[in-house]
Structure formats: structure tokens, C-alpha cells
Amino acid sequence: MPTTEIEKSKPHILIEIIEYVPGSVARKAIIRKTTGNISVVAVDTGQTLTSKILPFDIFIQVIEGVAVVVINKEPNILQAGKGIVIPAHAPHSITSDQQFKMISTVIKSGYEGLSI
Numbered sequence: 001m002p003t004t005e006i007e008k009s010k011p012h013i014l015i016e017i018i019e020y021v022p023g024s025v026a027r028k029a030i031i032r033k034t035t036g037n038i039s040v041v042a043v044d045t046g047q048t049l050t051s052k053i054l055p056f057d058i059f060i061q062v063i064e065g066v067a068v069v070v071i072n073k074e075p076n077i078l079q080a081g082k083g084i085v086i087p088a089h090a091p092h093s094i095t096s097d098q099q100f101k102m103i104s105t106v107i108k109s110g111y112e113g114l115s116i
Contacts, residue, residue, distance in 0.1 A: 005030060005031060006028065006029070006030050014103065015063050015064045015101050018040045018042045018101065020043075020044050020099050023047070024044055024047065025041060025042070025047050026042045027040070027041050027042075028040045030103075035108050036105070036106050036107040036108045036109075037105075038103065038104070038105045038106075039104045040102070040103055041102050041103075041104055042100075043094070043099065043101070043102070044099055045097065045098055047095070048094070049093060049095070051094075053089055053090065053091055055089060056106050056109070057087055057088050057106075057107060058086040058104060058105065059083060059086075059105040059107075060078070060084055060085075060086060060102055060103070060104055060105075061078075061081075061082070061102060062078040062082055062083070063080055063081075063101050063102060063103060065098055065099055065100030065101065066079050066080075066098060067094055067096045067100045068095050068096055069084055069086070069092065069093075069094050070092060070095075071086055071087070071091075071092045072090050072091060072092075
């Protein structure tokens, strides 16, 4: 079965493993597991990523361009190199008036609040 993840044990230049698709959002999995996933996302000009309200925290890091991450109606401007955690259960959207690429990390865990 072919994998959609990037090749393991090999260095990658993340902004080069995905290309922009006109009028679209492209995704490439870095790691995809039942416990969470990491993806590289290329967003074309004028596209908006709206998400369901998820029960998990999401970490977004912009790696090319500029994105506006709106969390609970509060806009946050992220240039390349900046990241933000979108809290679980928070309404959010990600947009820009230019192309941008980002890393999206979702950690699915049912163990919050338990001491181990």
C-alpha cells in the first residue's frame, strides 16, 4: 500500500515538498497516525481554511509567506517562522491575501489532566 507520508530517515526542505495549486489548498502528510498528524499545507491566494471546532490543540507554523490565523474572532498575523497554538474547541480560520505554506500539527490525546 503506497504511503502519502514523506520518506523517513531522509532530510527534507519542507517548503519544497509541496507546491501551490491554483485556486486550491494542497496538503502533504509528514506523519499520519491515529494519535495525531503533521502536515505541510500550501494555500493559494484567496483561499480560506475553515475548520470544524476540534477537540484537540493544533499547532500552526508558517514556513513561507504570511497567514492570518483567526482564533475566537481574534486575528493573528504570522510571518514565516512564526507559530501559534489553536486551543481545543476554539473556532478558527486561516487565510491570507497571498500564497503561504505552513506546518500543521495535531496531537490527539485523551489523557489531559491525568498525572502519570
